[in-house]
Amino acid sequence: MALCYFPSSLEINVVFTVHTSSVFLGGENGLCQLKLVNFEAEENHTSHETLGLSKKHLVVRRGKPFSVTLLFYNNWWNGYTENLVLEVSLGMEDRIQSAHITINICSPVLSSVGVYCLWVHIQTAQNRRTYALGDFVLLCNPWHKDDPVYIPLDAHIEEYIKSDYGLVYMGTPLNISGKPWSFGQYEPGVLEACLKLLQVSPEHLSDKQNDYIQRANPVYLSRVICAMVNSNDDLGILEGKWHGNYKGGIKPTDWSGSADILHRWVSSNCKPVRYGQCWVYASVLCTVMRVLGIPSRVVTVFNAAHDGDGSVKIEEIYSSTGEKLNLSKDSIWNFHVWVECWMRRPDLGPGFDGWQVVDPTPQEKSAGKFCCGPCPVVAIQQRCLHVPYDSSFVYASVDADIIRLIVHDGLVVQRVVDTESVGQLIYTKGIGSDRPNNLTQTYKSKTSQTGSCLWTGQIQYCLKTSTFSICNNCFVCRCLTDYYIYHTLTNMIFVPTPNQAFICETAQLLSLK
Secondary structure (H helix, E strand, O other): OEEEEEOOOOOOOEEEEOEEOOOOOOOHHHOOOEEEEEOOHHHHHHHOOOOOOOOOOEEEEOOOOEEEEEEEOOOOOOOOOOEEEEEEEEOOOOOOOOOOOEEEEOOOOOOOOEEEEEEEEEEOOOOEEEEEEEEEEEEOOOOOOOOOOOOOOHHHHHHHHHOOEEEEEEEEOOEEEEEEEEOOOOOOOHHHHHHHHHHOOHHHHHOHHHHHHHOOOHHHHHHHHHHHHEOOOOOOOEEEOOOOOOOOOOOHHHOOEHHHHHHHHHHOOOOOEEEEOHHHHHHHHHHHHHHOOOOEEEEEEEEEEEOOOOOOEEEEEEEOOOOEEOOOOOEEEEEEEEEEEEEOOOOOOHHHOEEEEEOOOOOOOEOOEOOOOOEEHHHHHOOOOOOOOOHHHHHHHHHOEEEEEEEEOOEEEEEEEEOOOOOOEEEEEOOOOOOEEEOHHHHOOOOOOOHHHHOHHHOOOEEEOOOEOOOOOEEEEEEOOEEEEEEOOOOEEEOOOOOOOEEOOOOOEEOEO
């Protein structure tokens, strides 16, 4: 009998049967001894679509069988008296060290991503001998329909997993240029650097057991890796710099690939690589996600807003002579680059599956760390600003109104609302092409949204409340700790502050009771 113990996200010792061929075993005192292990690397790498990712490790994908051949010293194995037990452990742990079967091993499809150790125990009623067979790397499996990162089209697999060539769009909506980028996932040492990133994350260093279990979830993985691409509050990869000289580092525009950055980070013992800006952060994140088996693409937002105060509006304040005053935390970038990752969102429901925004550029903190997302793109299109993670911030980046105030002697003398400038174009590289794929309408709805679409459809996150007196065309929703007023006629969202009154477009007063 041959058994395998395989850790999963639900139970640490999941037992399942592995299939073996005819066994030719033997050894001293009647107990067989292991002579040689063959991980069948070429066959397994071809079958698992991992050719070229590593020369050091066997690299396989979860939910799909792989083969290992064990060669023992001569003598037939007696299956009635000797058991062959395989044990798989996640992480490099200290264990017993010792020195023809073909074994097909298949992990649960929701197994955690990481480096696994494989052990074999040969035992009889009187004896037990343990051998360390070696380790292998387990990745997500976008080919497997039960994996949360499953993506059905071969063209998408080719572009968003296997391709190591990218094009990052930069400039302005009227002057767009494409910068070639080498994701470099097949370069030596890149896979190992991506795995090291997980091992030095704050989540792993503070609670290894929980981190190993949570790594089965691509939502968790994307948040951990997003935070680790920047170095603001951890041992992350890149240090950012947006002005001044770049002495002591590399100018962000001089980078052209991820492999060099990852190699520098590993060789410096996890000291941050200098310097990065948004497109560098995003491209490195895209590399790591593709290596781990999560479909990913680099996306550029032209005229991207940075909502510094959480108001979902961008304020610009000018003097009466036209001078822009530095009185707002908000800003507009001519372009900003982030990553979209493909995954299911069982935490939110099937309506939010698909592309998710993950932004590693350190801007604002999310749950105490510098990361952003994953945020469903469909939530931005439908203006569901309560959906985890960071949906209101992402929404403001692509579709916020710009409120331009002209002040004189401390008073606002003119107020202009610009609803068109933010997020004018949203581009990613086309599939199998250097032509841009326009994603603007995937973020921005062509039609007006209704109140029920925005709020009541997600009753677990949003509940109506009587805190405000409202007119027939407005309604109030308490979302987490914030209050929002959504006006159905103008498709506008108001964020009130304590004791503040609002006049809606139908001229009826909305005020706090």
